[in-house]
Amino acid sequence: MNNNNIESGKNISPTQSQLSHFVAKGIEKNFGGIKALSNVNFEINRGEVMGLVGDNGAGKTTLMKAISGAQLCDSGSFYINGKNVKINSPLDASRIGIQIVYQDLALCENLDVSANLFLGNEIRYFDNLKFIPKILRPLDHLSMEEQTKAAIEKLKVHTITSMRTKIGFLSGGQRQSIAIARAIESDSSIVLLDEPTAALGVTQTKEVLQLVK
Known part of the structure; x- marks a missing residue:
């Protein structure tokens, strides 16, 4: 990671913190003497698509890991709906x-579409009988297949x-669609996509970008 890090001097006002769905304020992360994130401030509204662009080693993945909880930041605050x-x-x-x-999408190639969508959160008979x-x-x-089909149709994936x-047996674009559908169906309001079109062809890239829109 080089010194071409993610840095921003834009401050977010208290009013913005309350109005925006997600706000990051003063996010910083150091690795020894290397400053990966320096005073990162941004806000995201509901329904908004934000792209993070930068050279390799600029801190993009570090920021995503901080937001997703995979890596602790040294300082800064996160707000959702002002909280x-x-x-x-x-x-x-x-x-x-x-x-x-x-x-890498974290999908199981030997399982079918519905099994991947509900992996770790499977629907079972007698779920109301906790004993x-x-x-x-x-x-x-059957329920998992029906809900998976509804989720795929909601994202307007017809392939x-x-x-x-x-x-x-699915293409790269189709796999990406399943991974995104799984994230959305988990009651998430913020979905982070790490290099969503990497290693995809032109047609598949168009499919994924349309899906994001």
Whole structure:
């Protein structure tokens, strides 16, 4: 990481902190003598798409990791709807509605579309009967497939026709669509995309960018 870091002198007023959906104020991160993030300030409104551009080593990934709780910043504050929030772990970020889609997508190629969308959050029969151990409750595959189809249609993705298709048979753009759908369906209000079009062809890149819009 070089000295071409993310730096901003723009200050966010208290009024802006209350009006914007997400606000970062004075975010800083050092790695030894290297200043990766220096007084980073920005705000994001609901429905807004913000792009982070910079050279390799400029601090883009460091900032995303700080917002997603994967890396603690040395100083600064985050606000959601005017309320100061602490993001000390990915679980903290998830609880307040922040999800990140990493470049490797973290999808299981041997599982189908619906299984990936609900991975770790599967729908099971008898979910209202808490006295039955979760491991003994069978998976409700039909409900998961129906909800997955609805999520895909909501994002206007028309190239995935079967929710039972294994991820390994999908294109890069289709996989990215599944990863984004999973982040959105987890009740998140902020979705961070790390290099969403890396290693994609021209057509697939257009599909992903249209999906983001």
